[in-house]
Amino acid sequence: MSTLTAFARAQAVAFGQAQPIATVRHLHVHEHPLILIPLAMAGEANAPLAALIGTDRSAPRLLVVAQPRNRDDRFAFFAALAEILVPYLDSFATETEDVPVDRGKDVRQRYVDAPQLWVPNPGGVDFLRMLGRSTRFRTTDGEYPVPAGVPLLGRWLTFFAGTAEIPGSCLLLNAVQALGLHWATGQSSAEDAQLGVQLAWIESGAEAAREAENGPVAGPATDPEFDNRVLAPLIERSAPELPGVLRDLLLPTWERMWRVLDLLRRLPVGERVASRWTSDKDAFTAFTQYVADGGAPQPRRDGAVAAAARLQRLENAAARYAVQRAFDDPLVLAEYRLTGAAFAGTVTLANPDRVDDSGKRPVLRPRIMVRTTEEVRVEPGTSLTSPARPAQKAKVISVSPAGDGRDVLLELSGGMGRKLVAEPGSVPQVGERLVLTTLSEAYRPGGTLPDPAETPWTHGGPPSIEPDLQ
Numbered sequence: 001m002s003t004l005t006a007f008a009r010a011q012a013v014a015f016g017q018a019q020p021i022a023t024v025r026h027l028h029v030h031e032h033p034l035i036l037i038p039l040a041m042a043g044e045a046n047a048p049l050a051a052l053i054g055t056d057r058s059a060p061r062l063l064v065v066a067q068p069r070n071r072d073d074r075f076a077f078f079a080a081l082a083e084i085l086v087p088y089l090d091s092f093a094t095e096t097e098d099v100p101v102d103r104g105k106d107v108r109q110r111y112v113d114a115p116q117l118w119v120p121n122p123g124g125v126d127f128l129r130m131l132g133r134s135t136r137f138r139t140t141d142g143e144y145p146v147p148a149g150v151p152l153l154g155r156w157l158t159f160f161a162g163t164a165e166i167p168g169s170c171l172l173l174n175a176v177q178a179l180g181l182h183w184a185t186g187q188s189s190a191e192d193a194q195l196g197v198q199l200a201w202i203e204s205g206a207e208a209a210r211e212a213e214n215g216p217v218a219g220p221a222t223d224p225e226f227d228n229r230v231l232a233p234l235i236e237r238s239a240p241e242l243p244g245v246l247r248d249l250l251l252p253t254w255e256r257m258w259r260v261l262d263l264l265r266r267l268p269v270g271e272r273v274a275s276r277w278t279s280d281k282d283a284f285t286a287f288t289q290y291v292a293d294g295g296a297p298q299p300r301r302d303g304a305v306a307a308a309a310r311l312q313r314l315e316n317a318a319a320r321y322a323v324q325r326a327f328d329d330p331l332v333l334a335e336y337r338l339t340g341a342a343f344a345g346t347v348t349l350a351n352p353d354r355v356d357d358s359g360k361r362p363v364l365r366p367r368i369m370v371r372t373t374e375e376v377r378v379e380p381g382t383s384l385t386s387p388a389r390p391a392q393k394a395k396v397i398s399v400s401p402a403g404d405g406r407d408v409l410l411e412l413s414g415g416m417g418r419k420l421v422a423e424p425g426s427v428p429q430v431g432e433r434l435v436l437t438t439l440s441e442a443y444r445p446g447g448t449l450p451d452p453a454e455t456p457w458t459h460g461g462p463p464s465i466e467p468d469l470q
Contacts, residue, residue, distance in 0.1 A: 209263030
């Protein structure tokens with residue numbers, strides 16, 4: 001937990017109300033998302049019991065497994081889920097747009113929009129991941145055939161569960177983490193996992209949160225007392241009132257999910273959210289085409305090289321997401337100012353026309369002086385970036401004491417045009433307030449990974465050949 005988040009939690013306790021920890025919304029909220037609230041049977045590995053699903057707030061559809069231990073009932077549930085989910089996904093695979101590639105020399109196609117799935121909590125994401133794993137390898141013929149839509153459902157659920165691991169991706173979101181990204185309650189992160197309590201902290205305060213503690217859970221696990229007292233007898237005698245009981249259990253969470261979306265939509269969206277959603281559209285387009293071309297189901301587990309490549313992508317995405325959030329949100333950037341990775345100051349001197357002619361050709365290298373009263377923990381030669389001009393680099397020339405603060409001399413490069421005269425507004429002027437940080441959105445090239453055939457047999461490569469001792 002960061003310092004500011006800890007302080008916000010303390011304030012939430014003191015005031016009895018959740019506190020904002022973001023000034024903008026850091027995720028994309030779709031105009032037509034699909035809400036999915038899964039419910040699993042306790043004590044059974046990935047045995048679905050019910051799901052409330054839909055895109056219309058006033059018309060959710062309930063899917064129920066009357067006998068969760070019955071294989072036919074479970075796969076009928078999967079087929080019904082596929083009949084709802086797959087057409088929703090297909091509705092986005094229609095209209096395309098041209099995207100320039102290779103510096104405008106060519107174009108590729110991308111769908112103009114992508115679907116978005118919402119579940120209540122991280123447990124819902126894990127449930128979909130396991131559901132995808134248990135269905136994507138099923139066959140529609142042979143000894144144990146399944147309905148045609150079941151394997152396709154499994155592949156899509158596996159795809160969405162994989163995107164949920166990518167920081168900043170918004171194809172599959174859970175309400176608990178989305179709220180926790182923007183508000184801090186007066187309770188622990190573990191207690192925030194109960195959606196009803198977390199939402200009550202934000203909407204009404206601590207008193208309402210205490211009352212919500214005894215409300216229905218948001219799944220996928222059910223309350224043990226409910227299982228023993230209500231659910232088990234109904235399943236045992238295949239009671240016709242089971243769907244009604246489950247609907248009453250899930251409807252409060254259904255309504256809360258839409259209230260979560262309402263809360264998030266009231267926040268102004270961050271500037272870089274659109275670029276991340278564009279990446280999501282690229283991922284959706286690529287997987288749609290892969291499925292249409294008859295691509296094989298995702299493997300049960302990655303090989304050594306594929307796993308390393310995926311880890312590298314996740315690390316790069318996490319670093320990029322952290323920078324983008326900080327550049328979009330002054331409250332997030334304040335965390336870095338506390339640790340010395342950023343500082344704010346005022347421009348006191350500026351030489352926008354300075355040209356460095358010490359090299360083979362002259363280049364524009366303006367210099368500015370920034371006065372700050374904050375701690376500056378950077379050495380000369382460090383490259384800094386301002387969120388106001390992310391394409392421009394500021395090299396630290398010197399840091400010197402000045403009264404009750406420090407003077408930081410910076411040399412600027414990039415983001416000023418291609419001439420020896422800076423474009424208007426590209427160089428900070430005297431009196432301008434700047435925030436400078438070591439964070440950067442610059443491209444981070446990945447490491448070189450070996451071909452799978454060149455790895456040792458312990459990592460999936462060819463087996464070693466022992467010498468013939470005869």
